[in-house]
Amino acid sequence: MLRRKRHDWPDRRLEEALALLAARVRRCYWLETGRLVLTWGLAVAAGVLVLFRLTPLYSCLFLAGIGGAAAAVVVFVWRSLSIPDALKVVQIADELGLNGEAVTAYRLLEKKKQDSWSKFAVEKGVSACRNLPGERLVPLFPSWRPWRGIVFLTGILVVTILLPAPLAPYWEVRRAEKEALAAAARQAGEVVAQLQRMPPEQKEFLPEKLSEELDALPRTVGVARDRREAARNLERAGQEIEDVLAFLEPAERSFRQLAGAWKNSREPLLKELAAALEKGDAQEIARLTGKLKELANSSQAAKNRLALEMFQAGETVGDPARRENLRKLARSLISSGGNEEAGESGEKESASLARDLAGLAQQARAAGRLARASAAMFSLAGALGGGNNAAAIARTGSGTGAQPSANAGGTGGSGGAASGSSGAGSAAGSAPGSTPGSAGSSGAGGSAGAGGASADAGAGEGTGGRAGNSGGTRGGSGNGPGSGSGNEGSGGGAGTGAGGPGTGGQGAATSGGGYDRIYAPHLLGGSGQETRVSGQIRLGQAGTETSLPDSPVELGAIRPYREVLPLYKEEAINSLSSAPLPPDLESLVWQYFTSLE
Amino acid sequence: MPDYTGSVENQEVKEAPSAGAAGESDASREDVPGILEGVKNRIKEMEDAIAGVIVGQEEVVHQVLTALLAGGHVLLEGVPGLGKTALVRTVARVTGLTFRRIQFTPDLMPADITGTQIFDEKGADGPFRFSPGPVFANIVLADEINRATPKTQSALLEAMQERTVTSGGLTYPLPEPFFVLATQNPLEMEGTYPLPEAQLDRFLFKINVSYPSAKELLAIADRTTGAAEPQAPSLLAPGELRGWLKLVRRVVVVEDVIDYAVRLVLATQPDNPRAPERVRRFVRYGSSPRGLQALVLGARAEALREGRPQAGYADIRRVAPAALRHRLILSYEAAAEGIGADELVAEVLETVPVHQ
Numbered sequence: 040m041l042r043r044k045r046h047d048w049p050d051r052r053l054e055e056a057l058a059l060l061a062a063r064v065r066r067c068y069w070l071e072t073g074r075l076v077l078t079w080g081l082a083v084a085a086g087v088l089v090l091f092r093l094t095p096l097y098s099c100l101f102l103a104g105i106g107g108a109a110a111a112v113v114v115f116v117w118r119s120l121s122i123p124d125a126l127k128v129v130q131i132a133d134e135l136g137l138n139g140e141a142v143t144a145y146r147l148l149e150k151k152k153q154d155s156w157s158k159f160a161v162e163k164g165v166s167a168c169r170n171l172p173g174e175r176l177v178p179l180f181p182s183w184r185p186w187r188g189i190v191f192l193t194g195i196l197v198v199t200i201l202l203p204a205p206l207a208p209y210w211e212v213r214r215a216e217k218e219a220l221a222a223a224a225r226q227a228g229e230v231v232a233q234l235q236r237m238p239p240e241q242k243e244f245l246p247e248k249l250s251e252e253l254d255a256l257p258r259t260v261g262v263a264r265d266r267r268e269a270a271r272n273l274e275r276a277g278q279e280i281e282d283v284l285a286f287l288e289p290a291e292r293s294f295r296q297l298a299g300a301w302k303n304s305r306e307p308l309l310k311e312l313a314a315a316l317e318k319g320d321a322q323e324i325a326r327l328t329g330k331l332k333e334l335a336n337s338s339q340a341a342k343n344r345l346a347l348e349m350f351q352a353g354e355t356v357g358d359p360a361r362r363e364n365l366r367k368l369a370r371s372l373i374s375s376g377g378n379e380e381a382g383e384s385g386e387k388e389s390a391s392l393a394r395d396l397a398g399l400a401q402q403a404r405a406a407g408r409l410a411r412a413s414a415a416m417f418s419l420a421g422a423l424g425g426g427n428n429a430a431a432i433a434r435t436g437s438g439t440g441a442q443p444s445a446n447a448g449g450t451g452g453s454g455g456a457a458s459g460s461s462g463a464g465s466a467a468g469s470a471p472g473s474t475p476g477s478a479g480s481s482g483a484g485g486s487a488g489a490g491g492a493s494a495d496a497g498a499g500e501g502t503g504g505r506a507g508n509s510g511g512t513r514g515g516s517g518n519g520p521g522s523g524s525g526n527e528g529s530g531g532g533a534g535t536g537a538g539g540p541g542t543g544g545q546g547a548a549t550s551g552g553g554y555d556r557i558y559a560p561h562l563l564g565g566s567g568q569e570t571r572v573s574g575q576i577r578l579g580q581a582g583t584e585t586s587l588p589d590s591p592v593e594l595g596a597i598r599p600y601r602e603v604l605p606l607y608k609e610e611a612i613n614s615l616s617s618a619p620l621p622p623d624l625e626s627l628v629w630q631y632f633t634s635l636e
Numbered sequence: 637m638p639d640y641t642g643s644v645e646n647q648e649v650k651e652a653p654s655a656g657a658a659g660e661s662d663a664s665r666e667d668v669p670g671i672l673e674g675v676k677n678r679i680k681e682m683e684d685a686i687a688g689v690i691v692g693q694e695e696v697v698h699q700v701l702t703a704l705l706a707g708g709h710v711l712l713e714g715v716p717g718l719g720k721t722a723l724v725r726t727v728a729r730v731t732g733l734t735f736r737r738i739q740f741t742p743d744l745m746p747a748d749i750t751g752t753q754i755f756d757e758k759g760a761d762g763p764f765r766f767s768p769g770p771v772f773a774n775i776v777l778a779d780e781i782n783r784a785t786p787k788t789q790s791a792l793l794e795a796m797q798e799r800t801v802t803s804g805g806l807t808y809p810l811p812e813p814f815f816v817l818a819t820q821n822p823l824e825m826e827g828t829y830p831l832p833e834a835q836l837d838r839f840l841f842k843i844n845v846s847y848p849s850a851k852e853l854l855a856i857a858d859r860t861t862g863a864a865e866p867q868a869p870s871l872l873a874p875g876e877l878r879g880w881l882k883l884v885r886r887v888v889v890v891e892d893v894i895d896y897a898v899r900l901v902l903a904t905q906p907d908n909p910r911a912p913e914r915v916r917r918f919v920r921y922g923s924s925p926r927g928l929q930a931l932v933l934g935a936r937a938e939a940l941r942e943g944r945p946q947a948g949y950a951d952i953r954r955v956a957p958a959a960l961r962h963r964l965i966l967s968y969e970a971a972a973e974g975i976g977a978d979e980l981v982a983e984v985l986e987t988v989p990v991h992q
Contacts (some may be wrong), residue, residue: 130991139893139948146890159668160888160945491964 046126049148056168080111081192088199218429224261241405277416294403296355321397408420677944692852705937708840711818732772732870740784746791778818843961887936918970930959
């Protein structure tokens with residue numbers, strides 16, 4: 040019960056005797072109430088402002104106003120609950136020199152005592168109250184001295200409002216940093232969520248420990264002490280993803296190479312296979328590889344073409360085992376149709392290839408996702424380290440590798456496994472990077488232009504470190520989404536450009552100018568003399584000579600390059616099928632023809 | 637009961653038809669203002685009469701008369717020669733009451749005060765009869781009370797509290813009114829024994845008698861070394877003081893004033909959280925409820941002697957030092973630091989607000 044028991048006047052006489060005093064007491068009480076309301080209101084408002092100057096809410100006038108008003112209301116309510124009642128007035132009268140006569144009269148009247156002593160005491164008390172000397176009464180207006188506090192507090196309030204908060208820049212920085220960390224944590228959370236949404240067959244490539252660390256990453260970024268620590272966390276996570284990527288990179292590269300090679304193939308089956316690979320559709324891959332054996336009944340030329348494609352694809356693949364698989368399949372295609380044993384072997388190899396390709400596709404897709412995640416981490420780290428604000432970080436996150444279009448564009452660059460030195464010139468991704476990427480290995484454009492030995496293509500251009508090294512005759516688009524956050528901590532910008540038609544092919548075009556016309560010995564015509572060459576045919580085979588019945592012996596003619604090349608190539612394939620070479624030499628032949636194309 | 641009254645002069649006192657008697661007879665029709673005015677004037681006469689003998693010491697006289705009105709015993713403390721005995725003798729004379737003086741010495745025995753059984757083979761009630769001691773008087777001056785042993789000092793306990801004396805298995809009432817006005821030398825003096833706390837508590841007031849001023853000394857020299865020593869007249873009629881004692885208890889004291897006295901008493905107790913810090917530090921034992929009784933009775937007496945029907949806060953404050961100082965048992969730390977009870981009582985009065 041906040042409200043105290045109020046004492047009313049027990050008798051009219053006493054009330055009248057103390058009426059003047061009561062009025063003055065109440066007036067002084069309300070004046071004092073006003074002073075207290077103002078004092079507390081101003082004090083709380085000033086206190087809030089002063090206190091908030093030490094906090095991020097350094098200029099919160101609204102809160103100060105609310106606090107001051109609340110304090111004023113509380114004081115007013117509290118004072119309203121304890122307005123001086125009759126007993127209080129009586130006590131004040133006694134304090135003014137009545138020596139308890141007033142309170143004695145009050146109590147006796149209250150108890151309605153009727154004995155002569157009480158009556159006399161009441162009479163004396165009322166009389167004393169009535170004759171209370173004027174100079175002892177409560178003054179009409181109290182002293183102004185207590186009001187000085189209000190002036191002082193008003194001064195403080197004005198000063199705190201008008202003077203800038205010295206800690207404001209600090210808190211602004213802190214707030215921006217917190218927002219940046221929150222934005223980074225949010226973006227990191229989105230990246231991690233995308234990783235977590237990977238299908239199980241892709242997710243299995245993500246180590247459990249790394250998965251747990253990634254789960255905790257948004258929180259650790261959010262609660263980091265400062266940007267630097269958050270950036271370190273992000274970089275560490277990105278680096279760990281990079282480590283996983285390093286493991287997946289050969290497969291991913293093989294995938295890109297195969298898909299790129301077969302997508303441009305003349306064989307519809309291989310085109311379909313490329314599409315299935317890119318989709319990562321294991322069933323479709325199995326179906327299509329199974330169809331390879333159906334080609335056993337087709338013409339030898341068709342089988343040869345397919346085998347050539349296989350060989351060529353094998354040559355693009357860096358993984359020796361996979362390359363050997365493709366070679367075997369190519370050989371089995373060439374030799375199929377003859378006997379049952381070869382057919383069974385081909386079937387086994389196609390099944391093995393189907394499994395391999397399906398796994399390859401999943402690894403590639405996982406690698407792609409991981410690459411995007413890693414790029415995003417590095418981008419975020421770079422953005423944080425570069426002092427970007429929350430909005431910029433949010434934009435960074437939205438532009439980092441998460442865009443399917445960027446990935447698609449990047450894929451285009453994979454075709455450019457150019458070996459021609461002149462073809463690498465203009466293959467750098469055309470997407471503008473936000474910062475100059477270093478030559479580091481972690482460009483966001485990792486998904487694009489996977490073939491790149493020329494990681495330095497991104498240097499200084501703001502394009503991805505791995506982007507766009509394509510070139511060569513196929514005109515692979517080398518303009519994958521460049522991002523270019525280097526490992527070295529230089530710029531954190533991430534490219535947002537989607538891959539478009541590559542420009543890298545131009546390099547190849549210019550470099551190939553010397554092959555317009557070519558000497559074609561096969562078209563010389565006429566038979567030559569039989570030539571015998573001494574030596575062993577092949578290691579382990581008997582004989583010291585071989586015959587070359589169609590060896591040209593006359594001068595040939597100059598023919599267009601594109602007319603001659605298929606003939607040369609077909610001849611080479613036939614030769615290889617009839618006279619197999621050791622694998623490394625056979626590889627040289629294929630590499631030669633591949634490079635010509 | 638043995639007839640001892642004859643051995644005590646003026647034992648049979650008659651209550652005068654004073655205002656007090658009238659007040660008791662018909663409460664609703666009594667003339668209270670007249671009674672109060674009469675008492676006030678009579679006490680003023682008494683003060684004037686005493687002042688004719690005792691030079692200065694107005695405050696001491698005032699407090700002694702207040703204590704008499706309140707019906708309490710008084711302990712006067714002061715070095716020898718300050719007129720304590722003369723004051724008590726004068727007061728006794730002015731009040732017209734029987735007076736006995738007992739000089740306390742180390743070899744004084746309790747029976748020397750209260751009386752003893754003596755052999756009387758012709759006695760009607762047996763071979764032994766009670767011979768009353770000097771305590772059987774209206775006003776007993778226990779001079780230098782702290783020179784007797786605590787055992788002898790304690791002989792006064794029953795007399796002061798119960799106003800009776802027990803001897804030989806029989807209890808004898810003391811005459812009404814009965815006042816013990818004791819004097820004591822400061823405890824620092826040689827050959828003194830401190831009064832037991834229980835007995836100290838039975839004194840309504842302890843009044844400190846201070847040295848007279850130069851002007852007062854001049855008057856003392858003039859008044860006491862002349863040919864005629866002044867004598868105070870006996871002013872009060874028999875029973876008049878007894879009537880006043882009853883009037884004192886009719887003075888109105890409302891609960892607000894009593895509450896103030898209660899808070900003062902509580903503030904002297906060191907274990908009370910509202911006690912001043914110095915009280916908690918220097919006081920071992922605070923005032924007992926008798927202290928509260930002394931405050932309220934003293935305040936009533938103050939009001940009566942000023943002709944007021946009610947006692948107020950100022951009356952409480954006025955009697956507080958005399959009523960409380962001997963009830964504070966100070967610690968050794970206080971003694972070491974020279975802190976006195978008066979200082980602490982003053983602090984209590986300073987810190988306890990009149991209104992709560």
